[in-house]
Amino acid sequence: MKDFPQHSLKVILAAPRGFCAGVNMAIECLELSLDLFGAPIYVYHEIVHNKHVVESFKGRGVQFVNSIEEVPPSSLLLYSAHGVSPALRTEAKDKKLRTIDATCPLVTKVHVEALTFAKQGFHIILIGHAGHDEVIGTMGEAPQSISLVETPEEVEALPFSRTDRLAFLTQTTLSIDDAARIIEVLKKKFPQIVGPKKEDICYATTNRQEVVRQLCPQADVVIVIGSQNSSNSQRLKEIAEAEGKPAYLIDQASELDAAWIASKRSVLITAGASAPEKLVQELVERLQNEFGATVETAKLREEKVHFSVPKELLLAEQNRKTSSVKTLTEHSRN
Numbered sequence: 001m002k003d004f005p006q007h008s009l010k011v012i013l014a015a016p017r018g019f020c021a022g023v024n025m026a027i028e029c030l031e032l033s034l035d036l037f038g039a040p041i042y043v044y045h046e047i048v049h050n051k052h053v054v055e056s057f058k059g060r061g062v063q064f065v066n067s068i069e070e071v072p073p074s075s076l077l078l079y080s081a082h083g084v085s086p087a088l089r090t091e092a093k094d095k096k097l098r099t100i101d102a103t104c105p106l107v108t109k110v111h112v113e114a115l116t117f118a119k120q121g122f123h124i125i126l127i128g129h130a131g132h133d134e135v136i137g138t139m140g141e142a143p144q145s146i147s148l149v150e151t152p153e154e155v156e157a158l159p160f161s162r163t164d165r166l167a168f169l170t171q172t173t174l175s176i177d178d179a180a181r182i183i184e185v186l187k188k189k190f191p192q193i194v195g196p197k198k199e200d201i202c203y204a205t206t207n208r209q210e211v212v213r214q215l216c217p218q219a220d221v222v223i224v225i226g227s228q229n230s231s232n233s234q235r236l237k238e239i240a241e242a243e244g245k246p247a248y249l250i251d252q253a254s255e256l257d258a259a260w261i262a263s264k265r266s267v268l269i270t271a272g273a274s275a276p277e278k279l280v281q282e283l284v285e286r287l288q289n290e291f292g293a294t295v296e297t298a299k300l301r302e303e304k305v306h307f308s309v310p311k312e313l314l315l316a317e318q319n320r321k322t323s324s325v326k327t328l329t330e331h332s333r334n
């Protein structure tokens with residue numbers, strides 16, 4: 001029998017964790033596209049921000065591109081879950097590319113809000129991270145009418161007055177606390193500012209963050225499964241640190257350093273919205289096999305959100321089914 005460390009280690013599995021409805025839908029779009037149309041399929045940027053998901057699609061003939069120039073004419077191009085700007089859509093149209101839009105509807109909601117505020121003559125203060133795909137896409141809806149801020153200090157430096165028509169929006173995957181702090185400063189500096197009717201930070205980001213915050217007191221260390229470029233995964237790690245716990249963001253079980261859990265009694269495991277559950281289970285197995293860990297799931301929220309793939313894909317699938325039924329019928333008649 002294997003010798004485990006003297007102390008017992010408990011794994012607390014946070015729930016909900018991992019894939020959100022937007023990521024599920026984007027992956028389903030790409031799976032279905034491969035099935036219906038075959039490779040090669042082009043995707044603008046990463047379909048979701050996860051190394052494993054991207055690598056596995058690359059192995060099946062999906063090519064991830066950073067510009068429309070890289071896509072051959074008449075090819076099939078998929079827009080990722082994070083959305084794209086209208087300028088990019090126009091570029092793809094001009095090149096006569098066939099496109100499928102896998103943008104998460106909750107990202108589209110922010111695009112629509114940006115466009116609506118801009119049309120109403122508001123200048124929009126977008127709270128988000130510079131360079132993130134979602135922020136680039138949203139700013140592209142009304143480039144002349146949007147300013148990006150990342151910190152309360154940047155709000156203080158904004159060149160607007162209390163008589164300007166201002167509105168704010170946020171990226172969907174921000175830290176709830178950071179966003180609330182920035183909004184507070186915005187409202188203090190510009191009392192006339194208006195916001196979205198309903199929160200822009202999405203349900204999945206909110207749930208994963210609140211669950212980690214609530215479970216942190218029970219844990220000695222926190223491990224987040226997710227990629228470094230995943231905004232919501234980074235926020236989960238930061239929240240655990242803000243709660244005073246050592247926290248690590250890793251892509252897979254092999255990156256776990258045994259020193260992180262030496263002499264620890266409980267480890268909280270969660271996963272960013274783009275991290276596959278398989279990777280969580282591999283980490284749990286490693287902790288069970290090497291450290292004799294016991295496992296308990298702490299489910300603090302229910303999630304029943306589902307987004308359907310775009311109509312054009314459903315229609316293509318329907319057509320395929322109809323034509324295969326026709327072929328079968330004709331075959332049996334002959």
Ligand code: SF4
Nearest residue numbers: 020022104106172202
């Ligand atoms: Fe959509 Fe939220 Fe998932 Fe982003 S994290 S894809 S906004 S559900």
